[in-house]
Amino acid sequence: MSFLSRVKQLFGGDTLVEEESPVEAHEIGAEPQESVLSTAAQTVEQQGGRARREAADFDALEELLIDAGIDVDTTMAILQEVRRGGLLGRPTAEQVIERIRGKLSAVLDLDSTLHTTGSPAVVLVTGVNGAGKTSSIAKLANMLKHENRTVLLVAADTFRAGAVDQLAILADRVGVPMMRSVEGQDPSSVVFNGLQKAVADKVDVVVIDTAGRLENKKNLTFELQKVVRVIETKFGLPLSETLLVIDATTGENALMQARAFSEAIPISGIILTKVDSGAKGGSIVSIARELRIPIKLVCNGETLMSIKPFDKDDIVDMILLSE
Ligand SMILES: Nc1nc2c(ncn2[C@@H]2O[C@H](COP(=O)(O)OP(=O)(O)OP(=O)(O)O)[C@@H](O)[C@H]2O)c(=O)[nH]1
Ligand SMILES: [Mg+2]
Incomplete structure (x- = not known):
């Protein structure tokens, strides 16, 4: 699977890293009436699970970048870039790809003019x-x-x-x-x-x-x-x-x-x-x-x-x- 497809897989849906969701367990045989307290507890648990799964997705992305031969420092800079705006919600696959692309382009942006003038x-x-x-x-x-x-x-x-x-x-x-x-x-x-x-x-x-x-x-x-x-x-x-x-x-x-x-x-x-x-x-x-x-x-x-x-x-x- 290509690097891009893997990023899409990681960030395309809700999350791909499998983890047993405590919410699902509740949903299956849940009581029709739940107290406000138990719903709040569920939400916190749900958010905790989501954060853990997101962290796992970022770990997977880190591994992917290192595996592609990108050094640790550049990988960290890319991850920081990808996390940017994370408070506003999870980045979409397109945003992740765009940020990776931007960072790689910035690093590669050096003067590539081939000099072939002289005598000779x-x-x-x-x-x-x-x-x-x-x-x-x-x-x-x-x-x-x-x-x-x-x-x-x-x-x-x-x-x-x-x-x-x-x-x-x-x-x-x-x-x-x-x-x-x-x-x-x-x-x-x-x-x-x-x-x-x-x-x-x-x-x-x-x-x-x-x-x-x-x-x-x-x-x-x-x-x-x-x-x-x-x-x-x-x-x-x-x-x-x-x-x-x-x-x-x-x-x-x-x-x-x-x-x-x-x-x-x-x-x-x-x-x-x-x-x-x-x-x-x-x-x-x-x-x-x-x-x-x-x-x-x-x-x-x-x-x-x-x-x-x-x-x-x-x-x-x-x-x-x-x-
Ligand atoms: N597919 C592909 N093969 C390449 C490319 N460039 C070189 N090769 C192949 O790589 C092999 C080695 O290429 P050379 O040009 O002999 O390498 P070299 O650095 O001069 O090797 P030495 O003189 O032994 O140090 C040859 O089989 C080339 O055909 C390329 O861009 N694509
Ligand atoms: Mg040679």
């Missing part, structure tokens, strides 16, 4: 193994090509055997050139060669693919920082974007990944991949709230066209409609 613009793409770096780079290159920009891809994942060939095949498919490297080559030396070629050929945008191993954080940090130094210090080129690729199907580990990469180099934005895979994706909200990193691009499939600029409503829908 340099876009560094990073992220853990299998997040979707190489395929996103191909999609981004394809998108830029359709905007009549010239692109050079740089194969700086020299760690994984086959990584260079994978990018080469995609570069061919898109129809953009690629700076090759050999396995084990220092990534920053490939980046150096790539930038030299890009400057000579007056390429508009250079997109750099990197290795995604996180098991050795020290090496990864060192490698990424060295690549950044080559771009910014040796070439004097400001990085237009340093994009972190996050797989939307990753749970709370996504926040750890974002923290780890941000500690290594400044991350300017996120490419959120695999949103077509039935992801809950709530962890992206935690990243936005804690690290203030905007999502810039969203990938939703395996074709070259499966990429689009970030749209807040799409992502909120992804979270709310997730199963």
Whole structure:
């Protein structure tokens, strides 16, 4: 059942959390004449039961939000928002959904402009193994090509055997050139060669693919920082974007990944991949709230066209409609 349907179930009717109602017991075999006192007692009991059941519904909502990958602080802020006006009565399912939607949108409301201007613009793409770096780079290159920009891809994942060939095949498919490297080559030396070629050929945008191993954080940090130094210090080129690729199907580990990469180099934005895979994706909200990193691009499939600029409503829908 989707997140939305569950909220509707919780707040749509009177209440869904089952609890034996003392009132019902009275109603079945009730005496026709009841004293004012016993009716009042019943009402208090009834209200107590209702309050308990409502608290249980809010607990269920809290669980639902946490389960969707939303961090505790944001969950608490959402619950506070949903309870707002609670004195005037129980919020309807529509109000609950609207308030959740509002809060998620507010957290995700960061500047998601993708910067690709420069001489050339340099876009560094990073992220853990299998997040979707190489395929996103191909999609981004394809998108830029359709905007009549010239692109050079740089194969700086020299760690994984086959990584260079994978990018080469995609570069061919898109129809953009690629700076090759050999396995084990220092990534920053490939980046150096790539930038030299890009400057000579007056390429508009250079997109750099990197290795995604996180098991050795020290090496990864060192490698990424060295690549950044080559771009910014040796070439004097400001990085237009340093994009972190996050797989939307990753749970709370996504926040750890974002923290780890941000500690290594400044991350300017996120490419959120695999949103077509039935992801809950709530962890992206935690990243936005804690690290203030905007999502810039969203990938939703395996074709070259499966990429689009970030749209807040799409992502909120992804979270709310997730199963
Ligand atoms: N369904 C779907 N699959 C995707 C998406 N993006 C990437 N993939 C798949 O995820 C897998 C890994 O993608 P890669 O682009 O190779 O990931 P990577 O981060 O470069 O991986 P490493 O180079 O091993 O670190 C591939 O099978 C891709 O087809 C997406 O948006 N949707
Ligand atoms: Mg790759």
